[in-house]
Every structure is written in structure tokens, then in C-alpha cells.
Amino acid sequence: MLCHWHAAQTRALWAYASVEMRCRQSSTIKLIFKIIKKLTALKISWRTFTAPKDRPMTLARFVTSIAVAAFAAFAASVLAQDVPAVTVTSASGSVTFDRTELEAMGLVSVKTKTPWNEGVVDFEGVPMTLLLEKAGAVGDTTTVIALNDYSVDIPTADFAEFGTILAVKRNGDYMPVDDQGPYFVIYPFDSNPVLQGQPYYGRAVWQVKEIEVE
Numbered sequence: 001m002l003c004h005w006h007a008a009q010t011r012a013l014w015a016y017a018s019v020e021m022r023c024r025q026s027s028t029i030k031l032i033f034k035i036i037k038k039l040t041a042l043k044i045s046w047r048t049f050t051a052p053k054d055r056p057m058t059l060a061r062f063v064t065s066i067a068v069a070a071f072a073a074f075a076a077s078v079l080a081q082d083v084p085a086v087t088v089t090s091a092s093g094s095v096t097f098d099r100t101e102l103e104a105m106g107l108v109s110v111k112t113k114t115p116w117n118e119g120v121v122d123f124e125g126v127p128m129t130l131l132l133e134k135a136g137a138v139g140d141t142t143t144v145i146a147l148n149d150y151s152v153d154i155p156t157a158d159f160a161e162f163g164t165i166l167a168v169k170r171n172g173d174y175m176p177v178d179d180q181g182p183y184f185v186i187y188p189f190d191s192n193p194v195l196q197g198q199p200y201y202g203r204a205v206w207q208v209k210e211i212e213v214e
Helices: 007-022 028-041 059-080 099-104 128-135 157-162
Strands: 002-004 045-047 085-090 093-098 108-112 121-127 141-146 151-155 165-170 184-186 208-213
Touching (some): 093 099, 108 165, 121 128, 128 157, 128 165, 128 208, 151 157
Antiparallel strands (some): 085 093, 108 121
């Protein structure tokens, strides 16, 4: 199956695919709808044809077919990708949990205002104490690392003292990677005036990809 479109549409679609490739950790379902919406906006007409004898394959058609095949491979990889995961590393080894596994641990709700969101936000996530327990991770210092490699050292004692969670949802929805997701270390800031400032705001890392315990 080949796709027949104008060169400008092909370039536009490739540009869009490139942007989506960089945001692959956002929700797969949302990404699928974005791709479908873009295809519809471009008014692409899908046709099944093989180059007839009286209409040989031109260079333009050949290039277009290559572009379609490559885009199809990209779309397939998006469909096949796993849900976002976080890796916990300690002296006992490394354990990776995807979002489904995190939710299976049991989510708790923390309703609080933050410096980065409007109003009171309902965060749902796994208690950090439970997450480290499931990973068999023991240590005095927990280093949380974000997707951009920003990292913060947090006293592990914080988690039991303040009820810190690794948030998976915000107001009932998964957080996209371009908006504090997929995971966000959240303190119940409203529960204790001590938490309403540094160093605790600085310990609230979003876009979490890895946790190291020493």
C-alpha cells in the first residue's frame, strides 16, 4: 500500500513525526490520536496501487513510498513502546517498574498546592517508602534523576517523616512528559509549614526516570 500526496505534505508529516519522536514517553493513546489528527488535517488520500505498465514509477513516487514506509515503521514503534518506567538502583541491584506495576502497589492521594501548579492539586502516587521497599533499596540518601539528567539528593528519612510520594497522576490524569510527567516526587506541602520552602521545593523533582539509593 502506497500513499499519494504532495511533497509539501510529506515534509510537514516528517516534521511532525520528528517532534513526536522526541516526546515518545507521553501517553501512547494521546500520541495515536495526534497522528490521526495530523493525517486528517493534511487531507491525505490513501490509495492502493501498483505502478501500472503504462504509468511507470517516477522518482517522486519512489521517494514518497520510502517516506511512507519509514513513517509506518515509526508509527509501529510508537504503538509497541512500553508505558513509562522508573528504575530504582541500590546495593542490591536495579529494579525497573513500569506504570502498571507502580499502580498495582497501591496509589495514595496527596492534595496540596505547589509553586508550579494553580490551586490545590490532587496527586496520586506510590509512597516512596513502599517503592524503595519493593525494590529492596536501603540507604540514607536517595538521589532522584530526571529525564534531562537533573538530579537531587534527598535524605531517605524524608519519605517516612513527611509521606512523600512518587506521583503517577495529577487530578486523575497521567502526566505527559512535557508537563511534569511521567513521574513527580511530591511532598504534602500544605500539611506542614516546614515544607513550604527550600530545601523541600528543590527536592520535588519531576520527569523522574531513575532513583538511586545509597
